[in-house]
Amino acid sequence: MRFTRLILGILVVLAALWIIVGEQMAGASGDAVVNARVVTLRADTAGRIAMPNRLLGSHVEIGEGIASVDDALVDVIRLNDLRMERAFLDAEAGRIEADLAASGAILEGLKTRGETFHARRLEEVRTRLSHARARLALLEERGAVDAGEQRVVDAVDPDQDRLPAEPVLFELALDHARERVEVLEIALAAAEAGVFLGDGYNDAPNSEQYAVVLEGEIAGLEASLTETRQRAEAVDARIEREEVRVNTLRGGQIESPVRGLLWTVLQSDGVTVQRGDPVMTLVDCASVMVTVPVSENVYNRLEIGQEARVRLNGSSEVLDATISRLAGSGAATVYEHLAVAPSQQHLERYDVALTVPALRDAGNEGCMIGRTGRAFFDDRPFDWLRGF
Template identity: 55%
Template structure:
């Protein structure tokens, strides 16, 4: 019985020593804390800044307006010149449109007068042709009657010149009558085709001649209107681009680029800022990581992508992690764009960065910047017991 107690005590001491030594000798970090990248929000334009008062560390959603910048002294001379050019083109278009309308009215009146002239001129030629045909028929009939009289006298045995001479129709008059009918027929045919002949030239009415000129003016005016409208479209496009540029220079809202925390305010309300000046610094909660330092012995056993464990202080849950960066000793420069800087003691050891995917899904740790804990790179004797709690 006495030996049994001695053996049990010895076993208990050995197990306790194994646990203590195993826990202490396991690869673990001296310190570990949740960290994240910083995002600097800058002003796009120069001007006066207006911002609401916000507590440092306040949660900010992506796209949320943080401040606005206004520059009342932005240069708009070019925009005003383009607007004036557009007004000139509008005035020119109004003038051409009015001229087109007036020309159209004059052309309508001239075409109406020309139609009246054409109708009456054709009636006139028709009347003249009818009378000319009647005269030609009378002349030809008179010539036939004289020939019949001479034949009757000769049948009675009397000479043709036995009676006193009566007026005879000269052959020249007959020929002239025939010529007149032929000329009028040609004139009527030409008039029906829209050409009025007079003395061997085109006897188009003055209204028709003016109408031809007006049609030419209308064509030129339509071309000018099309040209002005095309230039209006070009100027309108240039005005739109210039207005967009001026609006951009005039100012606007400064929105949060990421979901995160308001970490630092670098400008004051109503302060004048220049283009590119930093206004805010935010913590990007989408880039949460764990920073830690280890001894040289443990550091030399680590590799990129190696699995690890992270246990936040005050929490029983252990998160799976992965080694993402091995920065070594004196790695102060890599923290310039991170939310939490390392302590001098941290820099005396070897810096390691872990990616812990499960933290993003934990509402208490998703953006708990600065929260501490420990990281482990080897299995420890009590890992199985810790999993029960």
């Protein structure tokens, strides 16, 4: 019985020593801090800034307007010149359209006159041919009656279709009548084909000739109108680019590029800022991480991608984490764009950054910048108990 108690006592002492040594030797860190990247918003242009009053730490969403800059002295001379040039092109296009409308009306009138001329000209040739055939028939009939006898008759003037004063032989009059019929038949065939034969004038009436000239002028006006409209489109494109430039220089809303927290305000409402001046800083809650200092002994056992666990002070929940950066000792520069700067004691140790998915996925509600806790890199004897 005495040996049993001795053995149990030794086992209890060994178990206690194992627990104490295991808890103390496990890789762990104190002063773990929830941190995140800081985004600095700058003025896009010079001007007077308008900034609504917002509490530090208030939530902001992506695309939310936080401030605005307005420059009332932006140069718009070039934009005004382009708009004036566009107005001139509109006036020119209107003039060309009016000329086209007037020329079109004149052309329609000329075409109507040409059609009337064609119809009446055909009617005239057919009438003259009909009478020429009748005269020829009379002469041929008379020639058949008086065959063999030489007769003297009055000839027909080829131009005026009237009897001249001097007499000519009957055979000459008959030949002239036949010639007249043949010439009129040729003229009729040409007229039916749209060509009018005559001495001293062209094959088309004056109205038709002028219509041809007018059609050329209308084609030129249409080409000029097309050119003017294309120039107007080019000026419109230049005006659009100039408006973008002027609006950019005039200023506008400064929108949040991240979902996070308003961290610092660097300007006051109503002050004049220059292009590129910092206006405020925001914390990007999508980049939440945990920064921890560890001893050299623990640091040298760590690797990027290694699993770890984090427990925030005041919470019993243990969060899974992954080592994302090993910055070593004196890592002051890596904190230049982070929300929480390291303490002097932190910089004297070795810096480790942890990615904690549970904090990142929580959004603004889990953006608990500045919360402290502890990080663990090895299993500990009481981990099974902490799970409860």
